[in-house]
Amino acid sequence: MQPSAKVNQRIARISAHLCPFNLQTDETSILRRENCRTKGGSSGFKVAILGAAGGIGQPLAMLMKMNPLVSVLHLYDVVNSPGVTADISHMDTSAVVRGFLGQQQLGSALTGMDLVIIPAGVPRKPGMTRDDLFNINAGIVKTLCEGIAKCCPHAIVNLISNPVNSTVPIAAEVFKKAGTYDPKRLLGVTMLDVVRANTVVAEVLGIDPREVDVPVIGGHAGITILPLLSQVKPPSSFTPQEINYLTDRIQNGGTEVVEAKAGAGSATLSMAYSAAKFADACLRGLKGDAGIVECAFVASEVIELPFFASKVRLGRTGVEEIYPLGPLNEYERMGLEKAKKELAASIAKGISFIRK
Numbered sequence: 001m002q003p004s005a006k007v008n009q010r011i012a013r014i015s016a017h018l019c020p021f022n023l024q025t026d027e028t029s030i031l032r033r034e035n036c037r038t039k040g041g042s043s044g045f046k047v048a049i050l051g052a053a054g055g056i057g058q059p060l061a062m063l064m065k066m067n068p069l070v071s072v073l074h075l076y077d078v079v080n081s082p083g084v085t086a087d088i089s090h091m092d093t094s095a096v097v098r099g100f101l102g103q104q105q106l107g108s109a110l111t112g113m114d115l116v117i118i119p120a121g122v123p124r125k126p127g128m129t130r131d132d133l134f135n136i137n138a139g140i141v142k143t144l145c146e147g148i149a150k151c152c153p154h155a156i157v158n159l160i161s162n163p164v165n166s167t168v169p170i171a172a173e174v175f176k177k178a179g180t181y182d183p184k185r186l187l188g189v190t191m192l193d194v195v196r197a198n199t200v201v202a203e204v205l206g207i208d209p210r211e212v213d214v215p216v217i218g219g220h221a222g223i224t225i226l227p228l229l230s231q232v233k234p235p236s237s238f239t240p241q242e243i244n245y246l247t248d249r250i251q252n253g254g255t256e257v258v259e260a261k262a263g264a265g266s267a268t269l270s271m272a273y274s275a276a277k278f279a280d281a282c283l284r285g286l287k288g289d290a291g292i293v294e295c296a297f298v299a300s301e302v303i304e305l306p307f308f309a310s311k312v313r314l315g316r317t318g319v320e321e322i323y324p325l326g327p328l329n330e331y332e333r334m335g336l337e338k339a340k341k342e343l344a345a346s347i348a349k350g351i352s353f354i355r356k
């Protein structure tokens with residue numbers, strides 16, 4: 001007996017669903033699911049992860065697939081994205097997942113995106129600084145940002161690739177060159193510094209890390225990472241020994257992981273957690289939620305440097321307000337002076353990579 005037309009349609013639908021990487025076959029199924037969601041009233045945001053098959057990219061893709069604010073999730077990489085996409089697409093959460101492989105698919109990966117998260121690039125090995133990654137990662141970030149300028153110039157960009165102190169200026173220059181630069185939409189992700197700071201401060205205070213909020217300003221490398229322990233919430237005081245211990249753990253948290261991984265990369269899981277938390281804050285801001293405040297490395301006028309990490313309020317247009325640093329104690333003022341010199345050099349290096 002021949003299957004009815006209706007049965008044939010169902011089989012076609014199921015096969016399309018089983019083949020999430022095949023854009024041709026999957027198109028109808030995705031459109032149907034997108035329409036379905038529109039009818040249901042929850043439209044959601046379109047998010048792309050560039051470098052989605054990497055150590056950060058994979059768990060980040062999983063966490064973004066779990067985010068109810070995400071309706072479409074694009075996973076782009078130069079290797080292995082078909083497998084990651086097939087895997088993630090089986091999760092029974094509502095976001096529709098599509099995979100993109102290689103530079104010829106970068107445009108399709110980016111078109112229509114509201115938020116682009118970039119963890120593409122090489123990680124450190126023991127003995128390296130983040131700046132040692134510049135030569136490889138600067139070119140990767142440049143290419144990806146050229147794609148963003150062309151295909152989704154209004155997207156919010158969350159830049160994770162190191163050295164963040166230089167890659168954010170690189171991205172800004174690429175966007176300026178393309179005529180699409182909006183400083184409110186470009187954010188270097190320093191959330192892991194805050195996450196680490198909350199964790200170690202909570203350990204010292206003997207309280208739940210979820211109750212702790214430590215502002216971390218400056219940049220994202222060694223002495224440029226400046227935890228403001230005088231502004232910790234809940235208000236707390238620390239001995240000079242505790243301040244030295246906490247500052248060292250927060251500034252060298254990345255190196256601690258690089259050494260423990262002994263050549264197998266740097267922080268991936270805590271970074272994916274932090275990136276997902278930060279992306280969620282950006283999406284809640286885009287949605288119009290009030291009072292979303294996080295630390296990020298952004299174009300800034302709070303001090304004399306063109307980019308600086310501090311507390312920012314996120315809203316419908318990205319960074320809607322940059323908060324002043326607040327009162328710093330003598331220890332923090334000295335730390336800031338030391339950080340400025342390194343930050344200025346890293347920012348200048350990023351800018352001249354594009355302007356050269």
Ligand SMILES: NC(=O)C1=CN([C@@H]2O[C@H](COP(=O)(O)OP(=O)(O)OC[C@H]3O[C@@H](n4cnc5c(N)ncnc54)[C@H](O)[C@@H]3O)[C@@H](O)[C@H]2O)C=CC1
Pocket residue numbers: 050051052053054055056057076077078079119120121122123124133137140143144159160161162163164189190191192193220265266267268271
């Ligand atoms: N901002 C932060 O707090 C942190 C930043 N990082 C940085 O994140 C970056 C990624 O780290 P991991 O995921 O551990 O590295 P990984 O090597 O595991 O993954 C990187 C991924 O990027 C992909 N990739 C390389 N070139 C690409 C291109 N042109 N286009 C798209 N994808 C490309 C690779 O194929 C790979 O899948 C590193 O630069 C690392 O230093 C890491 C931890 C924290």
Ligand SMILES: O=C([O-])CC(=O)C(=O)O
Pocket residue numbers: 123124130162192253254255257258266267
């Ligand atoms: O340390 C690294 O190379 C990766 C990173 O940025 C971090 O873990 O904070």
